[in-house]
Amino acid sequence: MSEAVEQVPVRRGRRPRGADTRAALLAAAREVFSEQGYDGATVRAIAGRAGVDAAMVNHWFGGKDKLFSEAVLQLPFNPNEIVADLMKGDIDDLGIRIIRRFLATWDAQDGGVFAALIRSVAAHEQVAHALRDFFTRHVFGQLAGRVTTDDPALRANLIASQLIGLGVTRYVARFDPMATADVETLAAAIGPNIQRYLTGSLSS
Amino acid sequence: MSEAVEQVPVRRGRRPRGADTRAALLAAAREVFSEQGYDGATVRAIAGRAGVDAAMVNHWFGGKDKLFSEAVLQLPFNPNEIVADLMKGDIDDLGIRIIRRFLATWDAQDGGVFAALIRSVAAHEQVAHALRDFFTRHVFGQLAGRVTTDDPALRANLIASQLIGLGVTRYVARFDPMATADVETLAAAIGPNIQRYLTGSLSS
Numbered sequence: 001m002s003e004a005v006e007q008v009p010v011r012r013g014r015r016p017r018g019a020d021t022r023a024a025l026l027a028a029a030r031e032v033f034s035e036q037g038y039d040g041a042t043v044r045a046i047a048g049r050a051g052v053d054a055a056m057v058n059h060w061f062g063g064k065d066k067l068f069s070e071a072v073l074q075l076p077f078n079p080n081e082i083v084a085d086l087m088k089g090d091i092d093d094l095g096i097r098i099i100r101r102f103l104a105t106w107d108a109q110d111g112g113v114f115a116a117l118i119r120s121v122a123a124h125e126q127v128a129h130a131l132r133d134f135f136t137r138h139v140f141g142q143l144a145g146r147v148t149t150d151d152p153a154l155r156a157n158l159i160a161s162q163l164i165g166l167g168v169t170r171y172v173a174r175f176d177p178m179a180t181a182d183v184e185t186l187a188a189a190i191g192p193n194i195q196r197y198l199t200g201s202l203s204s
Numbered sequence: 205m206s207e208a209v210e211q212v213p214v215r216r217g218r219r220p221r222g223a224d225t226r227a228a229l230l231a232a233a234r235e236v237f238s239e240q241g242y243d244g245a246t247v248r249a250i251a252g253r254a255g256v257d258a259a260m261v262n263h264w265f266g267g268k269d270k271l272f273s274e275a276v277l278q279l280p281f282n283p284n285e286i287v288a289d290l291m292k293g294d295i296d297d298l299g300i301r302i303i304r305r306f307l308a309t310w311d312a313q314d315g316g317v318f319a320a321l322i323r324s325v326a327a328h329e330q331v332a333h334a335l336r337d338f339f340t341r342h343v344f345g346q347l348a349g350r351v352t353t354d355d356p357a358l359r360a361n362l363i364a365s366q367l368i369g370l371g372v373t374r375y376v377a378r379f380d381p382m383a384t385a386d387v388e389t390l391a392a393a394i395g396p397n398i399q400r401y402l403t404g405s406l407s408s
Contacts, residue, residue: 119326121377122319128377136379157373157382158393164377165369169361173325173332173368175340178361189362189406193397202393 022060024050029071033120034112043067072117083142091147095195098143099187102163103170107183111171118164118172136160147198158197166190226264228254233275238316242272242324276321287346295351299399302347303391306367307374311387315375322368322376340364351402362401370394 028049032041043064047054061067086097106114121128140156148155166186169175178186232253236245247268251258265271290301310318325332344360352359370390373379382390 122323161369165365
């Protein structure tokens, strides 16, 4: 049914079609989730911002939770690209590259998307699961699995814990100086700790 | 005015008085904030749980935000006691002792209070400020200030970032194996990273 609706020619200049609809919904979802949080963001508001019918959310994403997951968790980055990028270069500097990448990604959005993510994780079990899968399976599980065979699941969790804590203190609670420190200061301070989680001994 | 109300003899067996009122409100607040989050927890509900008049919240705490701060941020521990306890023993093991103490404190409450704290931080600027003050000034600022004079504010922020991330992954998002790992595994895995933030070089 949604498919039929989608194939009806839309009014010129008002509604995007096909893949454009999907991209417009993702962009709108990122804005609205960032402004309103998961609860406050309605499918209607997101569709309205994208200039498409609300039925398109189900058609393209299968619901608000999956749209959230794609819009906030998987974009603005592709996990496979991240892993491929990060693996370029010396394995001993991987921790520092991870911090640079993390800050470049979230600083660019002024932290609003990260704050929306944390608010949603705290309030919704489903979102917490999505975040967990994203961090542990798609990104850091892959990374940890490439650099060591020694307890990659725990290592992926430890890396996630430091990055989430960095995000909460920089973007949500806005600790001083964490919120204003420059990228290289934080990469030098935190990178080696990420590196230990990746390749160091976890028994003290 | 509140003082006058407080001094009126209360009905036998129903309402606690004086310091008992304060303690009853703190205990009730911890329960209700944990169950409902900051927003959901009303002054009326907390006072009702404590068996006292809602005016007692203003009398003893000056409002819901200050009650929250005392009930959730400052209890179940006293920052001065924590610092004094943690400073006992070898400075080189301080990172491990911090992780043990953090987990002993929050594990005992099954993570509900920590989750309430994070939900509240994400939703309320004021709560975020209270958390920031608590972590940086009262606890880790003091610790970092005792063990080093080299950038104690950044070090306190870094320690807070790792501990908050540990709490979010263990108690809120419940990552696997983070949520179920035993205390000594995590103390050995994370303690040395806290130690580096306390006493190590922060330039890589």
